Amino acid sequence: MRSLDMRDLVDKLAQQRVLGREEFKALMGCDDDYLFARAREARQGAYGKQVFMRGLIEFTNYCKNNCYYCGLRVGNARAKRFRMGLAQILDCCQTGYRAGFRTFVLQGGEDPYFTDEILAPIVAEIRQTYPDCAITLSLGERSFASYQRLFGAGADRYLLRHETAHAAHYQRLHPRGMSLQNRKACLGHLKQIGYQVGCGFMVGSPGQTVSYLVDDLLFIHGLRPQMVGIGPFLPHSDTVFAQEPAGDLRLTLNLLAILRLMRPDLLIPATTALGTLHPNGRELGVLAGANVVMPNLTPGDMRQKYRLYDHKISDGEAAAECVENMDRRMKAIGYELTVSRGDPICIA
Numbered sequence: 001m002r003s004l005d006m007r008d009l010v011d012k013l014a015q016q017r018v019l020g021r022e023e024f025k026a027l028m029g030c031d032d033d034y035l036f037a038r039a040r041e042a043r044q045g046a047y048g049k050q051v052f053m054r055g056l057i058e059f060t061n062y063c064k065n066n067c068y069y070c071g072l073r074v075g076n077a078r079a080k081r082f083r084m085g086l087a088q089i090l091d092c093c094q095t096g097y098r099a100g101f102r103t104f105v106l107q108g109g110e111d112p113y114f115t116d117e118i119l120a121p122i123v124a125e126i127r128q129t130y131p132d133c134a135i136t137l138s139l140g141e142r143s144f145a146s147y148q149r150l151f152g153a154g155a156d157r158y159l160l161r162h163e164t165a166h167a168a169h170y171q172r173l174h175p176r177g178m179s180l181q182n183r184k185a186c187l188g189h190l191k192q193i194g195y196q197v198g199c200g201f202m203v204g205s206p207g208q209t210v211s212y213l214v215d216d217l218l219f220i221h222g223l224r225p226q227m228v229g230i231g232p233f234l235p236h237s238d239t240v241f242a243q244e245p246a247g248d249l250r251l252t253l254n255l256l257a258i259l260r261l262m263r264p265d266l267l268i269p270a271t272t273a274l275g276t277l278h279p280n281g282r283e284l285g286v287l288a289g290a291n292v293v294m295p296n297l298t299p300g301d302m303r304q305k306y307r308l309y310d311h312k313i314s315d316g317e318a319a320a321e322c323v324e325n326m327d328r329r330m331k332a333i334g335y336e337l338t339v340s341r342g343d344p345i346c347i348a
């Protein structure tokens, strides 16, 4: 496609917020940086130059699932497992709060140890100690009643990537017993309960086609989540997909920009996976329209063991150090880290 036509397509997306399947496909292959410029403009209109930070607490790497792509899968006997208790989780929050974080993201594998009886009091304790902070959970698939109980205990947001919106592709990435249908049902429940919801997918996961990526975009268009997390697939040496190639940088950035143009109000992280794929991946992500970064508050020894994929980057040991590093990185590209809960804005 000629560059002029490509620019027309970018403008059309900016105006109409959605495109036809073939148009989306063409835009994914865009090599004109005009796409990023328009995405920055859209983000600027909604959020200015602010980049929100979320403190990531990886509190358990036990998981009962066996997703083929992930290093935490139950079938990976080489993973060294850990889980934090209430005191350790609260410690992470305290260090994070002092360093300026106002959102805590509690992320873990699907660890059967963390029943509602154990988890709800942990959420309630964080809620009580930090009434000015947002609590985000990222714990995979749970029952409606469980999501409801955790919401009641004080959680505000929930991240649950749909991974792929194409059912057969979902089956290629997950063993029997996991289904896209169930994933979608969980996302529906979370929305219904009142969580701010984040879905998302990996770019370049094995078997993915451009057509499946269009399915992802259209699914997101229909779901209207508040957040979307996307990052490149990265191989992990102890998984079924150890020999598969990593996702493509440009394609990931194009998808970030496309999402921004579809939804100027969306909260979109420049993910750790993107920073792992390229030394300036997160800066490039922000310059393509992302507006969230998620520095890690997990203590170093445990952080090392939370290995979804090989070579995962780390921004520094201490929370304050992470913030300083990230602040420097963002300032260098003309953006600024913001201390606030960073709730989604409402625009028509």
Ligand code: 5AD
Residues within 6 Å of the ligand: 069, 070, 071, 161, 163, 201, 202, 231, 232, 233, 234, 235, 236, 273, 308, 309
């Ligand atoms: N490469 C990239 N992302 C991965 N995730 C899990 N394994 C990998 C991998 N090998 C992502 C999944 C999951 C999130 C927590 O991490 O999308 O939802």
Ligand code: SF4
Residues within 6 Å of the ligand: 063, 064, 065, 066, 067, 070, 071, 072, 073, 074, 108, 109, 110, 140
């Ligand atoms: Fe478990 Fe999540 Fe990894 Fe799947 S992606 S194995 S559910 S931690």
